[in-house]
Amino acid sequence: AQKITQTQPGMFVQEKEAVTLDCTYDTSDQSYGLFWYKQPSSGEMIFLIYQGSYDEQNATEGRYSLNFQKARKSANLVISASQLGDSAMYFCAMREREDGTSYGKLTFGQGTILTVHP
Amino acid sequence: NAGVTQTPKFRVLKTGQSMTLLCAQDMNHEYMYWYRQDPGMGLRLIHYSVGEGTTAKGEVPDGYNVSRLKKQNFLLGLESAAPSQTSVYFCASSRTRTSRYNEQFFGPGTRLTVL
Numbered sequence: 445a446q447k448i449t450q451t452q453p454g455m456f457v458q459e460k461e462a463v464t465l466d467c468t469y470d471t472s473d474q475s476y477g478l479f480w481y482k483q484p485s486s487g488e489m490i491f492l493i494y495q496g497s498y499d500e501q502n503a504t505e506g507r508y509s510l511n512f513q514k515a516r517k518s519a520n521l522v523i524s525a526s527q528l529g530d531s532a533m534y535f536c537a538m539r540e541r542e543d544g545t546s547y548g549k550l551t552f553g554q555g556t557i558l559t560v561h562p
Numbered sequence: 563n564a565g566v567t568q569t570p571k572f573r574v575l576k577t578g579q580s581m582t583l584l585c586a587q588d589m590n591h592e593y594m595y596w597y598r599q600d601p602g603m604g605l606r607l608i609h610y611s612v613g614e615g616t617t618a619k620g621e622v623p624d625g626y627n628v629s630r631l632k633k634q635n636f637l638l639g640l641e642s643a644a645p646s647q648t649s650v651y652f653c654a655s656s657r658t659r660t661s662r663y664n665e666q667f668f669g670p671g672t673r674l675t676v677l
Contacts, residue, residue: 448604450604453602479665481668487650487670487671488668488670488671489652489654489668491665491666491667494665535604535605537605544658547593547610547612547618548593548595548656548658548664548666549595549607549610549620550595550605550607550666551607552597552604552605552606553604554602554603554604555604
């Protein structure tokens with residue numbers, strides 16, 4: 445079974461509008477972390493935002509916020525005021541067993557390609 | 563700081579040839595990882611290392627070997643390349659669990675084609 449599922453292969457958004465990229469996950473652990481990475485066409489992986497399973501508030505980093513719904517096991521990325529430079533592939537990833545016994549290993553989703561139109 | 567670097571950036575191999583991909587990090591990280599990225603499948607973990615001299619298998623280890631003789635270097639070897647190993651390979655590193663975020667830092671990737 446997929447541990448991380450990103451159901452949107454591609455998304456389109458107008459510049460300056462907000463967009464939500466979906467991510468659902470599957471784990472039996474109580475302590476885990478969720479990450480979003482951005483991969484522009486140049487290929488590098490850029491860390492965007494982190495949410496811990498015990499965090500009471502949704503994570504925010506500038507224009508990025510994470511809509512964390514623990515009961516639904518979803519961790520959607522919200523990008524506000526989209527910019528042309530936001531066009532990229534976006535990956536959701538999970539790190540299980542935040543007690544350290546997973547040695548930091550990440551499990552990635554399939555990715556969503558976001559295209560921002562002017 | 564260079565962060566995580568990978569050598570080479572591109573490589574074309576013939577089936578059956580061997581090669582080694584080199585990953586180096588200058589952040590004194592304990593943990594290092596090798597992933598492969600294929601279309602529609604995201605990144606999948608090949609092997610990882612939690613310290614100098616130690617390695618472990620990830621999700622897709624078959625056909626690959628690794629070594630971590632020095633803390634800053636993590637080598638990925640293909641002994642007999644197959645077309646199924648055509649992929650983009652990423653190396654990453656991270657601290658141990660001293661940091662809450664503890665995100666993985668990625669290298670620029672190596673695009674490998676096996677003919």
